[in-house]
Amino acid sequence: xxxxxxxxxxxxxxxxxxxxxxxxxxxxxxxxxxxxxxxxxxxxxxxxxxxxxxxxxxxxxxxxxxxxxxxxxxxxxxxxxxxxxxxxxxxxxxxxxxxxxxxxxxxxxxxxxxxxxxxxxxxxxxxxxxxxxxxxxxxxxxxxxxxxxxxxxxxxxxxxxxxxxxxxxxxxxxxx
Numbered sequence: 001x002x003x004x005x006x007x008x009x010x011x012x013x014x015x016x017x018x019x020x021x022x023x024x025x026x027x028x029x030x031x032x033x034x035x036x037x038x039x040x041x042x043x044x045x046x047x048x049x050x051x052x053x054x055x056x057x058x059x060x061x062x063x064x065x066x067x068x069x070x071x072x073x074x075x076x077x078x079x080x081x082x083x084x085x086x087x088x089x090x091x092x093x094x095x096x097x098x099x100x101x102x103x104x105x106x107x108x109x110x111x112x113x114x115x116x117x118x119x120x121x122x123x124x125x126x127x128x129x130x131x132x133x134x135x136x137x138x139x140x141x142x143x144x145x146x147x148x149x150x151x152x153x154x155x156x157x158x159x160x161x162x163x164x165x166x167x168x169x170x171x172x173x174x175x176x
Contacts, residue, residue: 029056031056031057031060032056032057033047033054033057034048034049034050034051034054034057034127035047035048036048036130036131036135037131038160040116040126040139040142041142041146043122043124044117044122044123044124044126044142045061045063045124045125045126046125046127046131046135046138046139047125047131048128048129048130048131048135049070049128049129049131050078050125050127052077052081055081058081061123061125063087063124063125064087064088064123065087065088065089065115065121065122065124065125066088066090066125066127067092067112067116067121067124067125067138068090068093068127068128069094069112069127069134070093070128070134071093071094074089074091090112090115092108092109092111092112092115093108094108106172106176109137109138109172110141110176112126112138113138113141113142113145116142117145126138126139131160132164136157136160136161136169137169137172137173139156139157140154140156140157140169140170140172140173140176141173141176144176150173150174154170154173157169157170157173
């Protein structure tokens with residue numbers, strides 16, 4: 001594949017055709033990032049829950065740690081993946097902010113923010129189920145620590161969580 005200047009460019013998506021001959025050196029690898037995946041800053045990533053089809057992509061990140069923000073136990077397939085790749089699991093389980101009485105714990109979020117911003121844990125992936133609310137709150141708190149304006153923090157939060165933005169999440173970030 002060539003770019004606009006005519007230089008050779010490698011494709012991020014490499015497909016092989018079963019009819020390809022071995023001489024062609026085709027590789028059967030398509031990288032699939034987890035839902036809502038993005039880079040927060042160098043060394044810190046966010047996403048929804050990774051599945052088996054995301055494991056080859058995650059391998060390219062060379063993660064040291066995963067911050068898991070759900071209450072549920074980590075699934076066996078994911079545990080096997082992180083063990084095989086020497087990734088440390090940091091489980092800060094908790095509920096999301098939901099009306100009327102479910103609120104994230106500030107202390108748990110603070111631990112997650114400290115873990116994510118600690119260079120010893122990076123590169124790190126922060127995730128919950130969809131990568132929207134709990135992960136959005138942790139990322140919003142990281143952004144606040146980085147001295148971003150609340151308007152910019154809320155804009156990023158809304159972009160990822162749309163159409164299910166939660167006022168309680170924004171309030172949580174503001175009061176953090």
